[in-house]
Amino acid sequence: MLAELFIDNFVIIKRNHIFFEDGFNVLTGETGSGKSLILEAINLLLGKKANKDIVGRFADSTTIEGIFIVDEETKKILENNTVLFDENDNKLIVNRTITPKSSTLRINGRVANLTILREISPILIDIYNQGDSNAFMNKANYIYLIDNYSNDKETSDLRKMIKALNNQKNDYLVKFANLNLTDEEIQRERDLIKYQIEEIEAIDLFSINEEEIDEEYKKLNNINDLRTAIGAAKSILDSTDYDQQSLTSMLGASLSEISNFTNIDKKISDFYDRLSAINDEINDLYSDMDLYEESLIGDPEREKELEELMQVLFNLKRKYGQSIEEIIKYYDEISSRLKELDEIESLRLSKDQKIKEIDQKLDIYASKLHEIRLKKSKILEKAINTSIRELNIKNGLFKIEFSKKDHIDMTGYDDVDFLIRTNKGEKLKSLSATASGGEISRIMLAFKEIFADFDNVDTMIFDEIDTGISGRTAQVVGEKILDLSKKRQVISISHLPQIAALAQNHILITKNDEGDFTISKTEKIEDEKRVEEISRLIGGVNITDITLHSAREMLTMAEELRNDRR
Numbered sequence: 319m320l321a322e323l324f325i326d327n328f329v330i331i332k333r334n335h336i337f338f339e340d341g342f343n344v345l346t347g348e349t350g351s352g353k354s355l356i357l358e359a360i361n362l363l364l365g366k367k368a369n370k371d372i373v374g375r376f377a378d379s380t381t382i383e384g385i386f387i388v389d390e391e392t393k394k395i396l397e398n399n400t401v402l403f404d405e406n407d408n409k410l411i412v413n414r415t416i417t418p419k420s421s422t423l424r425i426n427g428r429v430a431n432l433t434i435l436r437e438i439s440p441i442l443i444d445i446y447n448q449g450d451s452n453a454f455m456n457k458a459n460y461i462y463l464i465d466n467y468s469n470d471k472e473t474s475d476l477r478k479m480i481k482a483l484n485n486q487k488n489d490y491l492v493k494f495a496n497l498n499l500t501d502e503e504i505q506r507e508r509d510l511i512k513y514q515i516e517e518i519e520a521i522d523l524f525s526i527n528e529e530e531i532d533e534e535y536k537k538l539n540n541i542n543d544l545r546t547a548i549g550a551a552k553s554i555l556d557s558t559d560y561d562q563q564s565l566t567s568m569l570g571a572s573l574s575e576i577s578n579f580t581n582i583d584k585k586i587s588d589f590y591d592r593l594s595a596i597n598d599e600i601n602d603l604y605s606d607m608d609l610y611e612e613s614l615i616g617d618p619e620r621e622k623e624l625e626e627l628m629q630v631l632f633n634l635k636r637k638y639g640q641s642i643e644e645i646i647k648y649y650d651e652i653s654s655r656l657k658e659l660d661e662i663e664s665l666r667l668s669k670d671q672k673i674k675e676i677d678q679k680l681d682i683y684a685s686k687l688h689e690i691r692l693k694k695s696k697i698l699e700k701a702i703n704t705s706i707r708e709l710n711i712k713n714g715l716f717k718i719e720f721s722k723k724d725h726i727d728m729t730g731y732d733d734v735d736f737l738i739r740t741n742k743g744e745k746l747k748s749l750s751a752t753a754s755g756g757e758i759s760r761i762m763l764a765f766k767e768i769f770a771d772f773d774n775v776d777t778m779i780f781d782e783i784d785t786g787i788s789g790r791t792a793q794v795v796g797e798k799i800l801d802l803s804k805k806r807q808v809i810s811i812s813h814l815p816q817i818a819a820l821a822q823n824h825i826l827i828t829k830n831d832e833g834d835f836t837i838s839k840t841e842k843i844e845d846e847k848r849v850e851e852i853s854r855l856i857g858g859v860n861i862t863d864i865t866l867h868s869a870r871e872m873l874t875m876a877e878e879l880r881n882d883r884r
Contacts, residue, residue, distance in 0.1 A: 319807035320443065320777050322385040325359050327374040330829070330838045337842065339823040342803035345811045345840075346818050346851060347827030352838030353811050356827065357445070357781055360384070363412050364443060365436035370418040375835065379417045386410040386442055392774060399438050401425055410442075444775040446762055446783060454765045455749060455758075460734040464691050464718070467698055469772050476687045480680060481728050487676045490669060504659055511656045514638070518649050521630055523642055528631070531624060538621040541614055548611045555604045566604075569597045677726075684730040691732055692720070698768070705764035709798060710791040711757060713742045759783040760791075763798055770805045777807045784814045792816040800883060815855035815869065819876040824848050849873065 323336040331352060347353050362368055363384040373380045388396065388408050396410065397403065403410075403426060412435065413424045423430050454463070465473050499507070537544070557564040573593050580587040631642070639645040658665060695718040702716040721733045737746035740757050749761070763783060770778075784795055796817035799808055803822075812818050826843045829836060843851055849869045850861060856872075857865035 319387055320360070320384055320809070321387050322383075323356070323359065323363075324381070324383040325356075326381040327377040328359060328380045328382060329355055329372055329374055330836055331355055331359075331374065332376045332835075332837050332839075334838075334840045336825060336840050338807070338809060340807055341823070342800055342821045343807070343809045343823040343825065344818045344821035345809070345825045345827060346813065346855060348829070348854075351827045351829040352840075353827050355838060356840070357779070357811065360443065360779065361445070362414055362416075363435075364439035364445075365432050367432070368414070368416045368421050370416075373416060373418055379415055381413070381415050383411065383413040386412070386776075388442075388776070392441060392776065395441055395774070396438055400434060401430075401438060402428060441774050441776075443777045443779060444766075444773075445779040445781065446759075446766070454736075454762055457735055457748065460718075460736055461691075461729050461732060463769065464694055464698065464734060465729075466772055467694050467769065470690075473687065473690055473694075476683050476690070477729070480683050480687065480726070480730055483676050483680050483683070484726070484728050487673060487680075490672055490676070499662070504662060508656065508659050511652045511659070514652055515649065515656070518634060518638065518645060521627065521634075523646055523649070526627075526631075526642060528642060531627060535621065535624040535628065538617060538624070541616045545611060545614045548607055548614070552604060552607050552611070555600055555607075566597065566600055569593060569600065573597065680726045684726045684732075687730045688720075688732055691734075695720070701768050702764055705767060705798075706761055708794060709760040709764060710787075710794050711740055711760060713740065714757075714761075715739045715746065716761075717746055719746075757786075759785065760787070760795060763795065763802075767798055767802050770802055775806065777809065778802065780808070780810045780812075782811055782813065784812050784817050788814070796820045797879065797883075800880065804883070813855065815852045815872055818855055819852055819869075819872045820879065822880065824851070826851055 319340055320338050323334075323338065325331050325334045325336075327333070329352075334356075336356070345353055345356060358366075358372075359382045362372075362382050368380075386409070388410050390408070393403060393408055401410070409426075411424075411426055415422045415424075423432060423435060425435065465477060554565060556566040573590065576586055576590055576593075580590050634645050635641070638648045699716055699718055703714070706714040706716060715738065717737045719735045719737050721735075723731045723733050725731070736749040738749050738761065739746050760783075763780070766778060780799065783799075784792055787795060792814045793816045796814070797820070799810055799817065800820045802808055810817060810821070818824060824843050825840050826847070827838060827840050829838045831837075849866060852869035852872055853861045853865040856868050
């Protein structure tokens with residue numbers, strides 16, 4: 319539920335801190351006092367795009383913060399949407415800071431983006447404004463509303479099976495779409511694939527090591543330069559030319575100079591040993607280089623063979639892939655395709671049989687789901703009709719109409735429409751195209767009351783749902799909202815005393831001039847202040863003893879009604 323709403327420097331709101339309670343909360347105030355601003359602030363907490371014009375004149379930025387208390391189930395859903403909670407804490411804190419140039423969002427103290435907020439907001443708050451195009455006014459949602467009514471496992475399981483079978487069928491159709499070929503097309507494709515296979519099989523790709531081939535070719539192509547370099551390196555190590563001092567002769571001279579002193583100083587002995595080790599290593603290195611030099615024999619035929627092999631590889635890469643691995647992968651694919659073409663008739667029969675089996679299963683499951691929906695619709699029709707008549711639409715009639723689609727999709731074969739009539743003599747019409755504003759509001763209230771047990775939304779907000787009604791109808795609407803508030807937190811923006819009196823928590827919104835500014839404020843009202851506000855709602859600006867008396871009576875009766883319906 320929404321526990322707290324903090325608003326700072328928002329249009330004409332300088333600073334408001336509103337505390338909401340579980341159950342039925344009502345906001346009242348004169349026209350233009352700022353009721354719509356409170357709703358706008360809540361919408362911003364749910365991810366609505368901010369307009370720079372909302373920043374007030376009292377500071378450089380606007381801050382709106384909401385504190386929600388969520389249950390464990392909702393917490394788990396939010397955590398699956400990357401929202402992090404502190405251990406053993408069920409508080410969700412959403413904070414938006416808005417300046418004329420930027421907007422910052424934090425969820426539980428961590429920077430987040432509006433996409434995440436918009437994804438999680440539907441499970442936090444459900445807002446209904448008159449004229450809204452919500453789930454109950456959108457025909458596309460009706461099948462889901464019926465299926466979710468009562469949240470039974472059988473409906474859920476059937477929906478999953480139908481979805482899985484549809485996906486399987488679509489996979490088959492995509493997989494075998496390329497089997498619809500003429501004999502000429504089959505022959506042309508077969509000839510092309512055979513040519514490609516022969517071209518790839520011209521060399522043994524599976525035993526080729528491209529790095530080794532490249533290394534061998536470079537060696538053969540540079541054989542003379544390698545012999546020259548090795549010969550020069552050997553001469554430096556141990557030259558037979560008496561005019562050239564080699565590395566081994568210099569090392570020998572160094573050893574001779576210090577050999578007589580190894581028994582005098584341990585350090586000299588250590589130097590001698592190290593020089594000896596270097597001398598031995600150089601001699602071994604010279605021998606290895608000598609053997610390598612002898613192995614450097616040119617092979618023009620092998621060099622030409624490697625050059626031709628590398629050219630073939632280059633051509634294959636240009637046609638079939640950027641690497642040997644990609645060429646082999648392509649080879650496997652066209653080999654499989656050739657097998658398909660050779661077996662195309664049997665594959666076609668196999669596909670047709672498989673699709674037929676899937677369609678048979680789909681028909682069975684869709685028929686079962688249809689029967690369940692029919693049973694649910696009868697119960698739902700009865701509940702909605704009872705509720706709308708209680709809401710003083712005496713001649714109202716609600717009906718669920720089924721028709722059959724020409725194919726079975728992810729939801730089965732049912733096409734559903736919600737029909738309603740509000741007056742005698744009228745024909746049933748689609749819900750979205752009928753009834754006046756006040757009647758639509760009451761019908762939506764009936765839906766929300768009935769579906770409240772089956773959704774996860776913890777807070778419902780009604781924005782002047784009572785517009786266009788009065789008298790006994792207003793009292794009935796108030797009682798319905800009161801009943802709904804036992805299942806969910808309800809926040810209602812209202813102008814009717816019958817509804818406002820039934821709330822447990824009454825928040826008054828006022829607008830006053832303070833110096834050069836007009837400022838909107840909120841306060842929780844109780845006792846005599848609440849009597850005065852209910853009196854204003856009854857009689858308007860002129861509060862009299864009669865309206866005050868009526869207000870007290872109304873609040874007393876509301877208290878008794880709340881106690882009776884606990």
